[in-house]
Structure formats: C-alpha cells, structure tokens
Amino acid sequence: MNLRVDTVVPVAGRRPVTVQLFHLRMHDLARREFSLRRYCRDSGREVCNSKRAYGQPSPVSRPGIQRSVTTAIHSLKMPFRRSSIGAASLHHKRPSTGSSSAASSSWDTASIRSMRMRTDSWSSDRPPPPASTLVPTNSIKLEFSNYARVDITRHDGRNSTRYEFEWWGHTYAWKRVYDENLQTASYHLIRDGRGLPVAHITPETRSPNQIEADEWAGGWVPPCHMWISDHSIVDAVTDVADVLVATGLIALVDDCIKDRWHVKKPRGRTHRALSGDFDVANPRSLMRGIFHRRHSEQRSGSPLRPDRSVVAC
Structure with a gap:
C-alpha cells in the first residue's frame, strides 16, 4: 500500500546516494483514495x-416481454370503452334545453375535478421512488x-x-x-x-x-x-x-x-466428451453437438450393437 519514487544522486568523492522524491500512500484501492507526498511519508507536504x-447509472429500457404484456392489457381494455356511436345516441336522447346542458356540463366538470383531486392525493401519499445508487x-x-x-x-x-x-x-x-x-x-x-x-x-x-x-x-x-x-x-x-x-x-x-x-471471466468452457467441440455457454452449440453425436452413432453403429452378426463356434 506504499509506493516510493527514488533517484540516485552522484556525490563527489563518495558513493551515489539514493534520495526519495515522492511517496504514494494508498488508503483505499477500490475508491482510488491515494495521497502523494513529497520527499517522505512523514514530511506532511502533500502534492x-x-x-x-x-x-449515475445508465437508464435501462424495459424488456420486450414487459412491453408485450402492457400492450396486451391495453388492448383488452379497449372493448369495454364506450364507442363513438353509443356516445352520439346518448347525446341525442338528452333534452335540448340550455339549463339541462349547463347542469350536465357543470356536473361533468365537478366530477373531473374530484377525480383529479383524488388522483393527486393518491400520488402524494405514495412513497418517493428510491434514489439510484x-x-x-x-x-x-x-x-x-x-x-x-x-x-x-x-x-x-x-x-x-x-x-x-x-x-x-x-x-x-x-x-x-x-x-x-x-x-x-x-x-x-x-x-x-x-x-x-x-x-x-x-x-x-x-x-x-x-x-x-x-x-x-x-x-x-x-x-x-x-x-x-x-x-x-x-x-x-x-x-x-x-x-x-x-x-x-x-x-x-x-x-x-x-x-x-479485475480478471475477465472466460466466455465458456469447451468440452470434448462428445463428438465435435461445442460451447456450453451457447445453447445452440450445445444442442448441435448433442444431435451431431446421436446422428453419428446412428450412422456408425453402437459398439454394443454391431451391425454384422458373429457366429459363435
């Protein structure tokens, strides 16, 4: 956890002297918390x-299966909604007086306001999303x-x-x-x-x-x-x-x-137990190796079941 930087200084009439120039003190390797000091570790002169x-972590998009489920639920909700023809027939059955239309419009506005207030209060009661690490x-x-x-x-x-x-x-x-x-x-x-x-x-x-x-x-x-x-x-x-x-x-x-x-993990181990090399990490390569082995056994024949019979004397 200590790294020293030295230099050799020639001295007239004497042997060369080693002089310490810098000292790197490593406190935490994962966080890269280092301290570079001049001359020696006890000098206190930090460079x-x-x-x-x-x-912040990069945003990750939703997987495809989640998007497909959301789309399916949205499509199921569509038949239960009022169609444009039904809304038009209801509108024609209403009386044409101005007071009733004003009352209905005021009732619709009040209901929408109450729905908005309920939605806002419900969203405010929910706990805030956790902060991203x-x-x-x-x-x-x-x-x-x-x-x-x-x-x-x-x-x-x-x-x-x-x-x-x-x-x-x-x-x-x-x-x-x-x-x-x-x-x-x-x-x-x-x-x-x-x-x-x-x-x-x-x-x-x-x-x-x-x-x-x-x-x-x-x-x-x-x-x-x-x-x-x-x-x-x-x-x-x-x-x-x-x-x-x-x-x-x-x-x-x-x-x-x-x-x-930080050693990289191997991509996959290659096995030679079956005829033909295949990669365990790749499912397609694994299945191809298994079927290739079965196909080769059918063509060449099993050692326990020879193709030609032997007459016992």
Whole structure:
C-alpha cells in the first residue's frame, strides 16, 4: 500500500546516494483514495490526493416481454370503452334545453375535478421512488495543494489503453504499450496527440527469482524506471512536472489494479466428451453437438450393437 519514487544522486568523492522524491500512500484501492507526498511519508507536504469519480447509472429500457404484456392489457381494455356511436345516441336522447346542458356540463366538470383531486392525493401519499445508487466510472479526480484539479480518464480501445487529462491548454495521454514477449507493460506520455513522447514509465528487467521474491513479499506493482525526456518541462517555472509524475503514478497503479483483480471471466468452457467441440455457454452449440453425436452413432453403429452378426463356434 506504499509506493516510493527514488533517484540516485552522484556525490563527489563518495558513493551515489539514493534520495526519495515522492511517496504514494494508498488508503483505499477500490475508491482510488491515494495521497502523494513529497520527499517522505512523514514530511506532511502533500502534492495531491486522488479519489475515484462516481456517476449515475445508465437508464435501462424495459424488456420486450414487459412491453408485450402492457400492450396486451391495453388492448383488452379497449372493448369495454364506450364507442363513438353509443356516445352520439346518448347525446341525442338528452333534452335540448340550455339549463339541462349547463347542469350536465357543470356536473361533468365537478366530477373531473374530484377525480383529479383524488388522483393527486393518491400520488402524494405514495412513497418517493428510491434514489439510484452511484456507479464507479473510469475517471479519477486529482486535487493538488495549490487548489488545481485534474481529471484523468481511462479509455480502453481494441489495441491500446490511454489515460487522458488536460493541463493548461494541452491534452496529455499516458499510452499503454504491452510487450507480449516479455509480458510487461510500459507507458509513454503523448502531448496534444502528436510528436514524440515527453515522459516514459518502463518496467525494470527482473529474473524469475526476483519476480517470485517480489510476489512472495506482497508486491503487486512492478519496479519501474520513470523519466521526463522533454527538458522544457523539467526547466519550466510552473509545476507541470509534478502533474506529470502524479498522473503517471496514478495511471500505473490503476492499471495494475485492473490487471490483477479485475480478471475477465472466460466466455465458456469447451468440452470434448462428445463428438465435435461445442460451447456450453451457447445453447445452440450445445444442442448441435448433442444431435451431431446421436446422428453419428446412428450412422456408425453402437459398439454394443454391431451391425454384422458373429457366429459363435
């Protein structure tokens, strides 16, 4: 739950000294509640803190069977309503005096008002609908000590994954590149969607014994090298370098969390017990495999019931 950022400083006449630059304290992994501090964990100089963004769930349309039942009930109610011919005959039987028509119209208005009042009172007596629960999003909010705020959003594509954010009129994206041979992921920061990367995060080369020792110790974030290749960012008067370091660490940790705990379920298991492979998750494939087996047994014959008879001596 702690991630440290160190650098090696050469000293004249002595061995290089390792200096700690940043410390990322992870309080809650699910909510992405992190705290990035400068120099060490006890210094109290917080650079920024992060938390996951939550939003309203997407509206789900009613299923088709519910719509069909509603339509059927509505069609059953139609024959019990008064037809236009019956209403016209009743209207002609009424007296044509103005007083009776006014009385009937006033009675209809009063009845409609009473019905409206009853409907409103019944609707007000009902309990309010329950508030919808918030669902987590792919965005993480970073709040810096200088009251600046940065929203970093994860975008999953077919071939690549990006963590995008904006800072002072520029759009940045940490692009994830996966090496299938080494089975490692590196991250490169692209500014404004073009040009060479301005920052990099690459994993260290480790032996199988080192990987096993790190996993046994509980480490789930691989040790990486991080550097900024654009000298204009390092020499800038603003704190853009701190923003790039903070967003890079958040992107690295978030991707490691998804890669370790958010494992996709297999689509289906393939069984070879029957003749022909079929997918259990697909009912059509399952039935096709069963019928194909029966058809093949009828053609080839069962081993217990041979087609030709054998004469016993």
